[in-house]
Structure formats: structure tokens, C-alpha cells
Amino acid sequence: xxxxxxxxxxxxxxxxxxxxxxxxxxxxxxxxxxxxxxxxxxxxxxxxxxxxxxxxxxxxxxxxxxxxxxxxxxxxxxxxxxxxxxxxxxxxxxxxxxxxxxxxxxxxxxxxxxxxxxxxxxxxxxxxxxxxxxxxxxxxxxxxxxxxxxxxxxxxxxxxxxxxxxxxxxxxxxxxxxxxxxxxxxxxxxxxxxxxxxxxxx
Amino acid sequence: xxxxxxxxxxxxxxxxxxxxxxxxxxxxxxxxxxxxxxxxxxxxxxxxxxxxxxxxxxxxxxxxxxxxxxxxxxxxxxxxxxxxxxxxxxxxxxxxxxxxxxxxxxxxxxxxxxxxxxxxxxxxxxxxxxxxxxxxxxxxxxxxxxxxxxxxxxxxxxxxxxxxxxxxxxxxxxxxxxxxxxxxxxxxxxxxxxxxxxxxxx
Numbered sequence: 001x002x003x004x005x006x007x008x009x010x011x012x013x014x015x016x017x018x019x020x021x022x023x024x025x026x027x028x029x030x031x032x033x034x035x036x037x038x039x040x041x042x043x044x045x046x047x048x049x050x051x052x053x054x055x056x057x058x059x060x061x062x063x064x065x066x067x068x069x070x071x072x073x074x075x076x077x078x079x080x081x082x083x084x085x086x087x088x089x090x091x092x093x094x095x096x097x098x099x100x101x102x103x104x105x106x107x108x109x110x111x112x113x114x115x116x117x118x119x120x121x122x123x124x125x126x127x128x129x130x131x132x133x134x135x136x137x138x139x140x141x142x143x144x145x146x147x148x149x150x151x152x153x154x155x156x157x158x159x160x161x162x163x164x165x166x167x168x169x170x171x172x173x174x175x176x177x178x179x180x181x182x183x184x185x186x187x188x189x190x191x192x193x194x195x196x197x198x199x200x201x202x
Numbered sequence: 203x204x205x206x207x208x209x210x211x212x213x214x215x216x217x218x219x220x221x222x223x224x225x226x227x228x229x230x231x232x233x234x235x236x237x238x239x240x241x242x243x244x245x246x247x248x249x250x251x252x253x254x255x256x257x258x259x260x261x262x263x264x265x266x267x268x269x270x271x272x273x274x275x276x277x278x279x280x281x282x283x284x285x286x287x288x289x290x291x292x293x294x295x296x297x298x299x300x301x302x303x304x305x306x307x308x309x310x311x312x313x314x315x316x317x318x319x320x321x322x323x324x325x326x327x328x329x330x331x332x333x334x335x336x337x338x339x340x341x342x343x344x345x346x347x348x349x350x351x352x353x354x355x356x357x358x359x360x361x362x363x364x365x366x367x368x369x370x371x372x373x374x375x376x377x378x379x380x381x382x383x384x385x386x387x388x389x390x391x392x393x394x395x396x397x398x399x400x401x402x403x404x
Contacts, residue, residue, distance in 0.1 A: 080390035120326055121319060142359055142380070146387040149355040157344055178344070179391045185348040186388030188282035189381050 009047045011037040016054040017101070020108040025051070025115060055105060055115065058094070059122050063129035065090060070133035079139045083130060083151035084179060087158075091171035095159070099167030106163060127152040150186075154178045211249045213239040218256040219303070222310040227253070227317060257307060257317065260296070261324050265331035267292065272335035281341045285332060285353035286381060289360075293373035297361070301369030308365060329354040352388075356380045 015037035019028040030051055034041045048054055069086040077085070095102060109115040127148045134144035158174040165174070217239035221230040232253055236243050250256055271288040279287070297304060311317040329350045336346035360376040367376070 078390045080387055081392070084391070117319065117323060120322060124322055142363075142383055143387055145359055146355060146384050149351065150384075150388060150391075153348060153351040157347055161344075181344055182348050182352075183388050183391040185282055185345055186352060186385050188280045189286070189352075189385040190283070 008037075008039055008043055012039060012044055012047060013054055013101075016051060017104045017108060020055075021104055025055075025108055025112045052115075052118070055108065056118060056122060059125075062090070062094070062122075063126055065093070066126060067129050067133045070130060071136065075137065079134050079143055079147040080150070082134065082137070083147045084154075084175070086130065087151055087155055087175055088172045090155075091158075091175055095162070095171045096167075099163065102159070103163050103166075123152060123156070150182055154182055157181075210239075210241055210245055214241060214246055214249060215256055215303075218253060219306045219310060222257075223306055227257075227310055227314045254317075254320070257310065258320060258324060261327075264292070264296070264324075265328055267295070268328060269331050269335045272332060273338065277339065281336050281345055281349040282352070284336065284339070285349045286356075286377070288332065289353055289357055289377055290374045292357075293360075293377055297364070297373045298369075301365065304361070305365050305368075325354060325358070352384055356384055359383075 012033060016028070016033045019032055019036060028051065030041055030044055033051065033054075034044050037044075048057060066086050069089050070082055073082040073085050109119050130148035130151060131141075131144045134147055135141055139147070154175060158171060158178045161178070162169070162171045162174045214235060218230070218235045221234055221238060230253065232243055232246055235253065235256075236246050239246075250259060268288050271291050272284055275284040275287050311321050332350040332353060333343075333346045336349055337343055341349070356377060360373060360380045363380070364371070364373045364376045
């Protein structure tokens with residue numbers, strides 16, 4: 001264990017994010033990252049397969065955490081409370097207290113088309129994991145898909161607002177606010193006004 | 203106009219989809235497509251920039267149609283009815299009567315990782331267009347994002363069920379059913395049961 005440097009992973013992450021932001025993701029090399037962190041490239045490759053993994057290293061852990069949380073919730077709970085319970089725990093365990101890291105990561109991803117697509121896939125897989133975990137509890141597939149999609153919408157909106165507010169409130173509180181907003185918009189669903197009305201003004 | 207062969211686009215589309223399904227997307231060449239359609243490669247390139255465009259040729263038109271529909275809806279309508287109006291029109295104009303085409307296209311895309319990602323991006327852009335069009339009507343960004351995401355969830359679920367049922371009902375009718383399901387799941391949103399309860403059973 002002695003060859004694992006204490007805090008090496010965090011130092012590499014911080015150095016990489018700084019460089020990605022300063023120079024762009026594509027322009028940054030692993031030796032530049034390790035030079036800034038004061039560590040060797042060998043150490044880098046103990047923690048990350050490549051520089052992309054600095055941004056997406058939790059791509060497997062997050063779905064696993066979500067799957068465990070959904071599976072572990074009481075069987076008497078309805079799908080939405082189960083999904084919400086998953087989001088709140090994710091917020092507290094993975095996001096709260098890390099606003100600078102999350103904001104820098106977001107800025108790096110927003111600046112690169114390829115990274116934006118990878119992030120889109122990551123979120124899509126997270127929703128897919130939640131859908132499968134709800135279905136495994138006996139929830140029908142349509143309801144499971146809806147609950148997972150609503151949860152993802154709430155999560156994306158909540159993280160965006162939480163970042164705008166620079167993490168002043170716990171993310172879980174912002175999630176509650178966005179859940180109320182989703183509920184309010186969804187209750188507007190009703191039969192649309194007649195087509196005649198649409199033609200009058202279009 | 204005489205050099206545009208009548209029905210050429212449809213013949214090329216049908217031949218391409220058949221071949222993609224039989225041999226796989228990656229393995230199919232443009233000359234194979236034109237040979238099956240009984241047309242020249244020159245004709246092919248009048249309609250499509252490459253074979254991928256046979257599957258994603260409506261990638262620009264669909265968002266434009268959605269943007270027009272949202273902009274044209276009466277200003278007095280709430281965001282969800284506007285989004286639903288857009289979905290229903292899209293269903294009637296682009297999907298109804300084309301179940302074989304839509305199902306074959308879906309099977310081709312499901313069989314190829316790269317095409318699945320492209321489809322994910324296409325849907326994400328469609329939601330983004332709807333969000334922007336709702337915002338342009340004066341809807342705040344959070345509400346616009348929620349309405350667009352709900353609409354996309356409804357649309358994906360409705361198309362999947364409509365395909366399962368082999369297009370026996372108009373897609374608009376399936377959309378209504380999925381809207382009711384989303385409304386029902388969203389009304390389950392409330393404060394989650396206490397953490398103590400969660401610990402008892404997990």
C-alpha cells in the first residue's frame with residue numbers, strides 16, 4: 001500500500017481540471033497533468049486509464065449506487081418516492097461540499113462537443129439503471145421509465161440551479177424545489193383545446 | 203425537374219432500410235443500395251449526403267416543425283398543452299401510416315452502437331428545440347425544460363407502444379394514454395417517508 005501516495009488521486013484530478021479549463025480538454029496531455037500535480041505518469045495511470053476518465057471515472061459507481069438505493073428502499077414505497085430517495089442520497093453523498101469540483105467539471109464538458117455527448121450517454125445510462133432497478137421491484141416498465149425520466153429531469157435542473165447558486169443550499173433542498181415544479185407542470189396535462197382555436201391564431 | 207425520378211427517394215429509402223436490416227448498417231454500401239433500388243449512385247447523392255442520412259434525414263425538419271408548432275400555438279395556452287399539441291401534430295403528420303418504415307428504422311438503429319448514440323443526440327436536440335421555443339413564448343427556463351422533457355418521455359414511450367401494437371391505433375391516441383400515465387406518476391411526488399423507515403427494511 002505504501003506506493004499509493006496519499007491524496008494523489010485528488011491532486012491529479014484538481015491539476016487535470018485546472019488544465020482542461022485553461023487550455024481545453026483536447027490540448028491537455030497526461031505529462032502536463034502529472035507535472036502540475038508533482039507526480040509521475042505512472043502514478044496517473046494507477047488511478048485513471050486515460051485523461052477522459054478524470055471526468056468520467058464515476059460512470060460505473062453512480063449507476064451502481066443508484067441501483068443499490070432503489071433496491072434497498074422499502075417495497076411498500078411507490079416508484080416516485082423511491083426515485084426521489086435515490087436522488088437525495090446521491091446529492092448528499094456525491095455532490096454536497098464539492099461545488100467547485102462539479103462546476104469546473106461542468107465548464108470543461110460544456111466546452112467540448114465530444115465530452116457533451118459522453119455526458120449525455122452517462123445520464124441516459126443512469127436513467128436506464130434506475131428504470132431497470134424499479135422494474136426489478138415489480139414496477140411495470142412504462143411507470144418505471146416515467147419515474148426514471150422524471151428523476152433525471154429533476155436532477156439535471158437541480159444541479160444546474162445548485163451550481164448557479166454556488167452551492168449555498170444543500171442540493172437535496174434544490175431537488176425538493178424542482179420536484180414541486182415537475183409536479184406542477186405535469187398537473188397541467190389535460191386534453192388540448194380544440195384544433196379550431198389553434199387555427200385561429202396560427 | 204425531369205431528372206428527379208418520381209418516387210426515387212422512397213425507393214432508395216426502402217432499399218437502404220432493407221439492406222441495413224439484412225446485412226447491418228456498417229456492412230452496406232451506397233452502390234448496393236442503388237443496385238437494389240434500380241437507380242444510379244448519382245441519384246442517391248441528389249437526395250442523401252451519405253447512407254447515414256437515410257436514417258437521419260429528418261434531423262433538421264423535425265425540430266423546425268416542432269419549433270413552428272410551439273410558436274404557432276395560442277399564447278393563452280399553458281406550456282404542457284402547447285407541448286402536447288406539438289406531439290400530436292408530429293404524430294399525425296410524420297408517424298401515422300408509416301409503421302413499417304418506423305419499425306425497420308428502429309431495428310436498424312438498435313443494432314448499432316454508433317446509431318443509437320446519434321438517435322440519442324437527435325432526441326436530445328428535439329427536446330432542446332422545444333425548450334427554446336417555449337422559452338421564446340415567455341415561459342421560464344425551468345418550466346420550459348420540464349415541459350420539453352416530459353413531452354420527450356411521452357413521445358418515446360408512445361412510439362415504443364405504438365410499434366409494439368403494430369400501429370393499430372393512431373399514435374395520437376397512444377400519446378394521450380402515456381400523458382395520463384406521466385400525470386399519474388408525477389402526482390406521486392411528495393416528501394419521502396422518513397429515513398428511519400428506510401433503515402428498518404434495508
